[in-house]
Amino acid sequence: MASSGTIQLIYLQDCQSRQSSRKEVMARLPKPAEGSWTEHYGLGTAPVSYEGTTSPEYYEVEREAVFRRSWLHVGRVEQVDRTGAYFTKEIAVLGTSIVVVRDADGKVRAFHNICRHRGNKLVWTDFPSEETAGVCRQFTCKYHAWRYNLDGSLNFVQQEGEFFDLDKGAFGLVPVHCDVWQGFIFVNFADEPEQPLHEYLGPMLGALDGYPFERMTERRVYRTEIKANWKLFVDAAQEFYHAPVLHLKQNPPALALPMQDNGFEAPYYQIDGPHRVVSTNGIRAWDLPEDKRKRMDTITRSGLFGAWDAPDLGIEKMPAGINPGGCEPWGMDSFQVYPNFLLGIWSQNWVMSYTYWPTGFNSHVFEGTLHFIPAKTPGEYLAHEMAGVAFKEYLLQDANTLEATQMMLESGVVNRFPIGDQEVLCRALIEETDRWIADYKEKKGIS
Numbered sequence: 035m036a037s038s039g040t041i042q043l044i045y046l047q048d049c050q051s052r053q054s055s056r057k058e059v060m061a062r063l064p065k066p067a068e069g070s071w072t073e074h075y076g077l078g079t080a081p082v083s084y085e086g087t088t089s090p091e092y093y094e095v096e097r098e099a100v101f102r103r104s105w106l107h108v109g110r111v112e113q114v115d116r117t118g119a120y121f122t123k124e125i126a127v128l129g130t131s132i133v134v135v136r137d138a139d140g141k142v143r144a145f146h147n148i149c150r151h152r153g154n155k156l157v158w159t160d161f162p163s164e165e166t167a168g169v170c171r172q173f174t175c176k177y178h179a180w181r182y183n184l185d186g187s188l189n190f191v192q193q194e195g196e197f198f199d200l201d202k203g204a205f206g207l208v209p210v211h212c213d214v215w216q217g218f219i220f221v222n223f224a225d226e227p228e229q230p231l232h233e234y235l236g237p238m239l240g241a242l243d244g245y246p247f248e249r250m251t252e253r254r255v256y257r258t259e260i261k262a263n264w265k266l267f268v269d270a271a272q273e274f275y276h277a278p279v280l281h282l283k284q285n286p287p288a289l290a291l292p293m294q295d296n297g298f299e300a301p302y303y304q305i306d307g308p309h310r311v312v313s314t315n316g317i318r319a320w321d322l323p324e325d326k327r328k329r330m331d332t333i334t335r336s337g338l339f340g341a342w343d344a345p346d347l348g349i350e351k352m353p354a355g356i357n358p359g360g361c362e363p364w365g366m367d368s369f370q371v372y373p374n375f376l377l378g379i380w381s382q383n384w385v386m387s388y389t390y391w392p393t394g395f396n397s398h399v400f401e402g403t404l405h406f407i408p409a410k411t412p413g414e415y416l417a418h419e420m421a422g423v424a425f426k427e428y429l430l431q432d433a434n435t436l437e438a439t440q441m442m443l444e445s446g447v448v449n450r451f452p453i454g455d456q457e458v459l460c461r462a463l464i465e466e467t468d469r470w471i472a473d474y475k476e477k478k479g480i481s
């Protein structure tokens with residue numbers, strides 16, 4: 035009789051034999067690829083430096099070269115779902131705060147959150163450094179009551195007659211470029227963005243148009259400050275072969291242990307301009323015999339990969355950009371929108387989004403949002419809760435590890451690190467950021 039270890043292995047081999055392999059996926063590409071993804075995308079293969087995560091000088095340049103020149107995701111349109119609905123966002127990496135608001139014409143706008151009178155922060159509630167949200171007809175400064183319309187124009191000055199030739203038309207709020215893609219609000223702090231948002235996002239992300247993000251209004255938001263450079267967390271979600279190791283205990287042992295022995299391969303990677311995606315095959319806990327599953331997973335019909343019962347998306351056909359490599363069975367796509375936004379689209383018809391907001395060279399604020407089509411039954415709601423609990427658990431495992439990594443990278447004892455083909459996107463991120471910095475320095479004439 036086969037031992038339980040053997041049964042587990044047979045189950046997994048059966049699972050793996052049905053899954054897309056890198057070779058199969060590569061052969062199907064419009065331009066068939068051979069060998070490694072790293073070579074396919076023309077990246078180097080030498081060990082890499084992580085100086086970009088430990089150098090305060092690198093970070094200072096990155097702030098201007100990357101964060102002031104790229105489109106940054108700050109929220110969803112549902113957060114400003116009516117005239118006067120607003121939220122503030124602290125943008126420590128650029129030393130500012132913004133307020134995002136829907137104006138009377140229905141347009142979503144963004145402004146620096148500073149009063150034009152004497153510089154008070156315009157919108158805040160109890161604590162000046164904390165973000166806030168609400169609905170108003172106009173913004174009124176707490177200090178001397180200057181008032182601004184929702185389009186940013188100044189409409190009231192206290193004791194206006196005591197000012198000297200004050201032209202109210204010249205003292206509106208300072209605008210920030212703001213645009214919306216698929217309900218995701220982006221801002222750009224450049225004087226003039228180098229590309230409009232849609233062009234910046236490029237064809238890979240453009241091919242997601244039509245995915246019903248707007249229906250996923252049941253959200254759970256998690257936020258924490260992590261003592262690690264922002265790029266280290268990006269890396270943790272653009273390779274998945276750490277999962278059977280770092281997140282071993284979160285998978286049912288019947289899945290995780292053989293996977294750890296046999297390795298884990300993401301079958302598809304794509305790089306499109308500064309943006310990237312990695313797709314994984316699906317692992318379906320519900321295919322396991324019941325005694326091999328986690329009991330809570332069975333009870334809640336949910337777990338690490340979301341609810342087992344996928345809701346109907348209400349669309350006739352998946353947009354072409356979903357599962358772009360045609361992985362079978364498909365698990366998820368992890369899209370990395372340069373520089374600091376992740377969009378994870380799961381085969382179980384839910385979405386997660388991450389943003390990483392640098393607060394220093396070795397710290398950042400992480401925000402993770404789970405987006406679900408609203409539950410219609412208590413069972414569905416419980417399944418969403420379970421997905422949230424599982425998410426928090428693996429996030430803590432990642433976050434702990436990132437702090438441990440940052441700590442030792444900063445020791446400077448080692449400065450060349452070999453990274454493999456499953457880490458092709460980590461390499462791409464380093465090369466891409468170096469390129470943005472080189473380009474910025476060249477344009478500014480900095481040596």
Ligand code: FES
Pocket residue numbers: 149150151152153154175176177178179180
């Ligand atoms: S600082 Fe805002 S009204 Fe004076």
Ligand SMILES: [Fe+2]
Pocket residue numbers: 270276277280281428432
């Ligand atoms: Fe992880």
